[in-house]
Amino acid sequence: MVWKESLQEAACTHSQSDPCPVVLDCLRSAEPLCELRHNGKTPWQAAEENQVVVRIGLGSCGIAAGAKKTYNYFKSQLAKSGELKDRVVLKKTGCLGLCSHEVVVSVEKSDRVVFFKNVNIERASEILELYIQGDSLPEDGILGIVRKDQEDGQKIGSLQAYLNSRVLLQNAGLIDPSSFDEYLASGGMAAFAGALKMQRRGEEGRMLSAILAAMSKSGDFCIEKERLVEFKERSGEKTVVLRALEQDTSSFTVRTILESDPYSAVEGLMVICVLLGASRGLVFLDPKFKNARVLLEDAVCQLQEAGLLGEEVLGSGFSLRIEVFPGLESAVCAEDGAVFAAVLGDRPKPGSSGKAQGGSLTCHLEDAVYAVRLGALWPGWSEHPFKGEIPETQVVSLLGRVENAGCIEVPLGTSLREIVYDYGGGVENRKVLKALQIGGASGGFLPARLIDTPLDQGLLQTLGIKRFGSILVLDQDCCIVDQTYYSLKEMSGHSCGLCIPCREGLFRLVEMLGSIKRAGQGPENLKRFQILSQLEKLAETIRDTSRCSHGSSAVTPLLTGLTYFKDEFRAHIFEERCPANQCKGLLKFKIDAELCTGCSICRERCPEDAIIGQSKFSHFIIEDRCTSCGICHEVCPFGAVSFS
Amino acid sequence: MAQSKTNDRSVDFSAALQGYPRDPKYLLPVLYKLQENYGFLSTEMLQEAARHLGVPVGKVYSLATFGEEFRLEPLGRCVIEVCSGACCRIKGSGGILSVLEAELGIKAGQTTQNGAFTLLEASCIDACALAPAMRVNGHLYGNLQGGDVLRIIKEYELLQKSSAK
Numbered sequence: 111m112v113w114k115e116s117l118q119e120a121a122c123t124h125s126q127s128d129p130c131p132v133v134l135d136c137l138r139s140a141e142p143l144c145e146l147r148h149n150g151k152t153p154w155q156a157a158e159e160n161q162v163v164v165r166i167g168l169g170s171c172g173i174a175a176g177a178k179k180t181y182n183y184f185k186s187q188l189a190k191s192g193e194l195k196d197r198v199v200l201k202k203t204g205c206l207g208l209c210s211h212e213v214v215v216s217v218e219k220s221d222r223v224v225f226f227k228n229v230n231i232e233r234a235s236e237i238l239e240l241y242i243q244g245d246s247l248p249e250d251g252i253l254g255i256v257r258k259d260q261e262d263g264q265k266i267g268s269l270q271a272y273l274n275s276r277v278l279l280q281n282a283g284l285i286d287p288s289s290f291d292e293y294l295a296s297g298g299m300a301a302f303a304g305a306l307k308m309q310r311r312g313e314e315g316r317m318l319s320a321i322l323a324a325m326s327k328s329g330d331f332c333i334e335k336e337r338l339v340e341f342k343e344r345s346g347e348k349t350v351v352l353r354a355l356e357q358d359t360s361s362f363t364v365r366t367i368l369e370s371d372p373y374s375a376v377e378g379l380m381v382i383c384v385l386l387g388a389s390r391g392l393v394f395l396d397p398k399f400k401n402a403r404v405l406l407e408d409a410v411c412q413l414q415e416a417g418l419l420g421e422e423v424l425g426s427g428f429s430l431r432i433e434v435f436p437g438l439e440s441a442v443c444a445e446d447g448a449v450f451a452a453v454l455g456d457r458p459k460p461g462s463s464g465k466a467q468g469g470s471l472t473c474h475l476e477d478a479v480y481a482v483r484l485g486a487l488w489p490g491w492s493e494h495p496f497k498g499e500i501p502e503t504q505v506v507s508l509l510g511r512v513e514n515a516g517c518i519e520v521p522l523g524t525s526l527r528e529i530v531y532d533y534g535g536g537v538e539n540r541k542v543l544k545a546l547q548i549g550g551a552s553g554g555f556l557p558a559r560l561i562d563t564p565l566d567q568g569l570l571q572t573l574g575i576k577r578f579g580s581i582l583v584l585d586q587d588c589c590i591v592d593q594t595y596y597s598l599k600e601m602s603g604h605s606c607g608l609c610i611p612c613r614e615g616l617f618r619l620v621e622m623l624g625s626i627k628r629a630g631q632g633p634e635n636l637k638r639f640q641i642l643s644q645l646e647k648l649a650e651t652i653r654d655t656s657r658c659s660h661g662s663s664a665v666t667p668l669l670t671g672l673t674y675f676k677d678e679f680r681a682h683i684f685e686e687r688c689p690a691n692q693c694k695g696l697l698k699f700k701i702d703a704e705l706c707t708g709c710s711i712c713r714e715r716c717p718e719d720a721i722i723g724q725s726k727f728s729h730f731i732i733e734d735r736c737t738s739c740g741i742c743h744e745v746c747p748f749g750a751v752s753f754s
Numbered sequence: 755m756a757q758s759k760t761n762d763r764s765v766d767f768s769a770a771l772q773g774y775p776r777d778p779k780y781l782l783p784v785l786y787k788l789q790e791n792y793g794f795l796s797t798e799m800l801q802e803a804a805r806h807l808g809v810p811v812g813k814v815y816s817l818a819t820f821g822e823e824f825r826l827e828p829l830g831r832c833v834i835e836v837c838s839g840a841c842c843r844i845k846g847s848g849g850i851l852s853v854l855e856a857e858l859g860i861k862a863g864q865t866t867q868n869g870a871f872t873l874l875e876a877s878c879i880d881a882c883a884l885a886p887a888m889r890v891n892g893h894l895y896g897n898l899q900g901g902d903v904l905r906i907i908k909e910y911e912l913l914q915k916s917s918a919k
Contacts, residue, residue: 174879509841
């Protein structure tokens with residue numbers, strides 16, 4: 111391992127034209143500041159000619175799609191053949207972020223890297239035989255080709271252009287997330303080097319401007335400038351809590367970053383700790399992220415071994431500890447007080463001023479990684495860190511009824527049309543786009559006609575949300591009422607119960623929406639007609655009177671839904687009709703006598719005994735008994751149960 | 755998931771707690787550790803955690819009942835997690851869940867009387883490309899339809915019967 115070799119005290123002579131090859135060696139030398147400037151481009155490193163590097167994405171999504179099988183196949187095939195074994199290196203990487211294309215395998219050979227998509231064992235053997243052993247590319251299944259020598263000028267929209275445009279995800283899917291050496295080779299630890307040098311020299315002013323630059327990434331709301339300054343000036347033991355939780359319930363951005371590039375996350379926290387003079391960093395991790403936890407803990411161990419963490423970091427007299435702390439997933443943890451409470455072993459309460467609050471500060475994962483990228487471009491964080499040169503980007507999870515779901519990074523200001531159609535490949539099965547729900551369960555709906563809106567601050571304000579997290583694509587077959595119902599149900603379930611508007615109000619909203627999702631009977635119908643005005647009034651009350659942002663943002667889908675899709679609510683309430691045929695309670699189920707074979711699967715499972723018929727003869731649904739639960743439609747193997 | 759599901763008072767939980775100092779701030783890690791070892795948190799475990807860390811039992815209980823991380827009841831022999839993330843739901847995981855509920859005669863979050871099946875709604879099981887998906891005892895099943903679910907459940911039922919003999 112390169113970084114363990116020497117502890118030389120020689121002065122560093124590197125310059126921008128002759129950058130430092132190994133950051134750590136330079137870090138260990140006391141002065142002067144190494145003029146390290148990494149270009150941030152991927153270090154393709156098949157060293158010798160003729161060598162082939164095969165990388166397989168083993169993120170959670172990849173594993174779910176069968177990446178382990180593909181990996182084991184390559185492994186066993188390489189072990190069998192002596193010739194291949196010498197020539198081919200097999201590596202694991204994190205997730206490229208393109209879920210729909212998993213399993214992604216990249217093959218680095220001679221001057222290019224070919225990315226293959228959906229690689230099952232069959233494809234894998236094809237790749238091995240045709241491309242690795244032979245030299246011809248298989249015809250289909252290619253995601254993109256990256257040429258190593260060619261850095262600019264490639265055509266827009268190509269995979270290479272996309273990979274080069276990524277900032278926060280720059281290493282995702284390209285390096286081995288468990289290898290410290292690969293992280294260093296990709297320019298890692300440069301930001302930490304810069305921060306540590308400033309700390310050694312005692313340049314308080316520059317440290318402050320650096321942290322302000324790093325933390326003022328657009329859209330940030332976690333830390334106000336005053337609090338940051340006050341925290342920096344505070345003496346005594348300080349803790350920085352890195353909030354490694356998803357922005358919203360349906361996003362998987364944080365998971366992708368952590369699983370693909372855990373070192374960047376840890377380095378980000380280290381940089382922020384150094385700049386703010388905190389001696390303890392805590393990664394407040396979503397307990398669901400089991401793979402990420404292993405990677406993070408491993409990264410912390412490796413950094414400790416390298417002497418970058420612990421007492422007296424690199425002999426600087428500054429000590430720094432990083433702990434990985436599986437916290438709580440609940441959405442209430444978007445509140446600082448709730449995070450501090452959980453860290454201290456209390457039940458999280460929003461707005462509560464935990465004891466640690468004075469000595470603690472939280473920051474978001476994306477800001478921490480941004481700090482690393484900023485610091486890597488500016489060796490030693492030059493006098494006035496100039497942000498303009500790093501393109502401002504936004505990592506979003508694109509999901510729902512879209513061809514290519516995944517976690518993508520786009521420049522800020524990209525229009526939603528580009529995101530859905532260019533990055534996402536359009537709506538699934540060429541259906542018509544109806545709306546986008548931006549920001550998960552607490553996010554707002556945006557109708558298809560506003561799809562040219564750019565993704566920026568203005569959009570956040572329009573929708574009344576705080577950060578982008580996920581973009582859910584809804585096509586014509588999706589029901590806005592149904593989607594609102596489930597969003598509210600989710601938020602209601604996560605309510606901490608401390609304040610009445612959120613606890614009781616959301617519950618009532620769910621109840622009301624539930625009642626318009628099914629046909630009313632008798633006196634219920636009269637109440638039903640009042641619901642439209644009640645929904646709006648109650649939602650506004652909850653928004654204005656909730657104690658924390660959980661409650662006030664939970665009604666966003668309902669309010670935006672009522673703004674843009676009022677007709678759909680009206681159809682549900684007054685006509686008892688679901689225009690998208692999604693709300694089962696409003697549908698009538700019927701068995702097609704021609705298609706029914708009388709297998710009686712549906713009859714046995716009908717909870718209301720509403721299906722009659724003899725075995726091997728066509729069955730019928732008794733309308734009066736049917737509660738429209740839709741189970742018969744789900745279980746019918748012949749598609750004989752239809753609805754209208 | 756290897757776990758001994760026991761309500762036996764004589765089991766010594768303190769072994770699992772060794773290495774954690776007597777400090778309230780270790781409450782969350784301790785609860786995770788206990789759940790990892792035993793699969794759920796029994797009243798005895800909560801009491802033991804409270805004694806070990808020197809905090810009131812009420813405080814332990816209030817944290818253990820927050821959110822959806824902790825289970826206070828033992829799991830069934832077969833744990834079915836149906837993904838209810840936005841991606842799966844929009845592709846029909848609601849139907850899958852209602853079929854399972856009808857088939858097993860329980861609601862999401864419950865365990866069947868004979869302790870054979872536990873049905874859970876998971877927030878996201880990381881298989882968005884395979885939506886709708888569910889996980890049964892750690893095995894992932896994707897691109898599901900109502901009929902598939904019935905078949906899978908049958909398989910596990912038979913498996914349990916044969917292993918019982």
